[in-house]
Amino acid sequence: RYVLTILIYVVTLSSTLAVTHYSVPEELEEGSVVANLAGDLGLDVKTVIERKMRIEIIANKKYVDVNKGTGELFIVERIDRETLCLAKTSCYLKMEAIIENPKRIFYIELEILDINDNAPHFRRDIIDLDISEATQAGERFSVSNAVDSDVGSNSVKAYHLSENDYFTIDVQTGRDGSKFADLILKKSLNREQRAVHHLLLTAVDGGVPTRSGTASILVHVLDTNDNAPTFGQEKYEVTVMENSPIGSIVFDLNATDLDEGSNSDLIYSYSLYTSEKTQETFNLNPTSGELTVKGVLNYEDIRIYDMEVIATDKGVSALSGQCKIKILVEDMNDNHPQLSIKSFQSPVSENIELDTVIAVVSVSDKDSGDNGVVDLHIPDNMPFKLRESSDNYYELVVSEPLDREKVPEYDITFTVTDRGSPPLSDNETMTLELLDVNDNVPQFSQSFYIIRVMENNAPGAPLSSLSAFDPDLHENQYLVYFILEKEIANTSMSMLFSINPENGNLYALKTFDYEIEKEFLFHIEARDSGSPPLSSNVTVHIIIVDQNDNTPVIVSPWRAHGSVVEEKIPRSTDKGSLVAKVIALDTDSVHNSRITYQFLQVTDASLFSLDQYNGEIRTMRMFSYKDPRHHRLIVVAKDNGEPALSATVTIKLSTVETAVKAYSDMTEMSLEYDIFSDINLYLVIGLGSVSFLLLITILVTIVLKCQNTKPSKSAPPSRNSVISERNSTIADSTLVSNDAYWYSLFLAETRKGKLVVRQPVPKGSRYIVSSIPRGTGQSETSGSAASTLQV
Known part of the structure; x- marks a missing residue:
C-alpha cells in the first residue's frame, strides 16, 4: 500500500569496499521486497546461479533479509519508526552483505522514512482552570500543548477552540518548532449566570490525510461577593x-x-x-x-x-x-360544646306509640361564630329521631315501632359537635329499657306432628314432646298445653291420650290394637299466661303401627272337624291338574299379612307340587299303578312377620277309578268347558245355586244399605269363623281381588258339594262368607255345620 522510493547510489571507497543506500517507508508489510540487491551490485541472476554465488546478510536480519537464490532484499518484520528510533528525526538500519566466488563484502544502509501514522494527543484529556469572575478581559491562561510521535510535516501544526462567547486561543511556536496554545479571556465572567464553561481544544497535524486529537477544558468561575441577600417578598x-x-x-x-x-x-x-x-x-x-x-x-x-x-x-x-x-x-375553637339531658324516660313499654317524647336535651357553646354553632345527633339505624323544640333544645321521639323480642334495650349516645375547625364535641350515653307486652303467640317447632305408635303399647308410655316456644317474658312466656276435645265413636281424645300441661309431653292412656284402631287425628293447644292470653294449636296425627300378633287362619279347603281334610281325585288325573288350593288369611297388615305356603309332609314329593304364593297343589305327573291310593299332605301357611306365625292343614288325598276329569286349569275358559262338558249334574246344579245366591246377596245388600240399620251382632258361632277389618280386600299375593278369592273358594268348596255365598252385613263394610253343605237349601249362615268368614 505504500509507494516505494528507492534512491540508489554507489560510492566507490576502494576496489573492495562499497556502500549501498535504500530509503523505505515504515510499516511495510512482511515479505515486501525492498530492492534487487544482485542487480544493484551489477550482477544478474544467471551469473549468480552459474558462479554459484552466495549473498548473505550478516547484520539486522530481524527486520531485513536477502533471498539467496534471486538476490532480492525483503522485509522480515514490520518496522515502526517511532519504536525503532524513538523521537529522532532520522532513522537508519545498517547491515553487511557477503558474496562468494569471488568473495566480496558490501555495506548497505536502509533509511526508514516517516509516515503520518500517529495522531496528536494531549497529556491530559481534561484540563481544569479556576478563573475568578472579577478577572478582566484579555487575561491569558496557559494550557498544556499536544504532542505527536511523527516528525516533520506529520507533527502538530495548528490548534482550534470550540465556539464560545468568552474565550479564544493564541498559538505560539517553540524553539524546537513545537506548537502550543494560550487561552485568552474575551469578556468578563459572571458566576451567577454561568458557573462552569465547557470548552473543546483540538490539535491538528500536517500529514496527508491530517490527524487530530482533542482535550476538554473546564473553566470554573470563582465567586466574589457581588450579590446582596434578597427575600421572596418585601x-x-x-x-x-x-x-x-x-x-x-x-x-x-x-x-x-x-x-x-x-x-x-x-x-x-x-x-x-x-x-x-x-x-x-x-x-x-x-x-x-x-x-x-x-x-x-x-x-x-x-x-x-x-x-x-x-x-x-x-x-x-x-x-x-x-x-x-x-x-x-x-381566634381558636378552644371551648367544648356542652349538653345536658333535662329528662329521660326509661323503661318504656315496647308498644309505645310513635312520636312519643322519650328525652329532652339542651346544648350550648361559649365560642362565637362558627365555633359557637353546634349540632346534636344520635347514631344511625335507631328507631328514634331528634326534633328541635326551641333554641338549643331538642326532643328525642319514637320514629319506628319497637320490638323487645328483637332489641331488649338501646344504648343511645347523644353527641353535640360545634362547627369550628377542628370541631370539638361532647357526648353522653343513656340506656333505654323496653318492657315486655304479650304480643307473641306460642310457636310450635312443627306445624304438623306425625307420631307412630306400635300397637300393644303399654298404657302411660310417653309418645312425644310437643313443647312450644314464646319469645315474651315472665307470665307472657309461661305456657299451658291442652288437648282440644274431639269425639271419635263416642270416645273423647282425653280418654285416649294425655298431655303434660307444663312441658307438652304426650302420653297414651290405653293399649291400641292395629286391627281395630289404625290412626287418630286431633289438635294440641299451647296457651300463654298473659293478659289477655294468646294461644296456637298444632295438628297431631297418631299412626298405629301393626305388629305381627295375629296367626294366619286357613279358610280353604273347608274343614268340618279338626284340621284334616279328605279329598278324592280321579286316578286318571293329568299332569298339572289342580288337586287342592290352600287359602289362609292374616288380619295383620302389609308384610305381616303376606302368606307363603310350604309342605311340611308329603307322601311322594315327585307327585305333588305346591305354589308357595297362591297355595295351589297340582300334580307333577300322572298317577301310575305303583303309586299308593292314599296320600297324606301337610301344608303350613306362614306369615312374613318377625317372628313368623303359621297355621297348618292336613289333606288326605284318595285316588278313585272314575271318569271324572280333574280340573287342571283355573282360567275362565277351562271352567266353562268343565262345567258344560265333563262335570256331573251335581256340579251344574251347584253353579246355578251359587249364581242364584249371589243375586240374592246383592239384593239384600242394597236393601240393608237403604235401611241404614245399626250393625248386627257377630255371625252365629262357628269353630272356623274369623273376623277381619280388611274391608273385603285381602292384601296377599295369592288374592289379587275379591273375585279371585271367591273363585278359588268356589273351586275348593264346590268339590265338597257345598255352596259358597257372600252375605253383606250392615254398613256394607264387611262380608259374611258362608260355606253351606250342598242340598241344605240354606241361604244364610247357620249353626256349626257351616264355615263362616267375615271380611
Missing part, C-alpha cells in the same frame, strides 16, 4: 392560632443570595423597628431564619404583631437585605 402576612404551643413554627424565612460559599451564608436578625414585645413573643433563628412562638399568644390581648427582619451575608464586604412581616393572631 412584605409578608402570616396567620397564627391563639394558644399555639411554645416552639411551634410560625413562618420560615428563606432569603437567597446568588453568591456561594461564605458569600451566601446568611445571618437573620430583627431591625431596630421591631418592638421588644414582639421580640419577646417570637423567636428568630439567626441561622435558618425560622420564626417560632416564644411567648403565650392570646387573641383577646394582641391580635397583630409587626416586625422587620434583616438578612446579612458573611462576605468580606458584607451585603444585606430586609423584609416586613405582619403576624395575625386567629
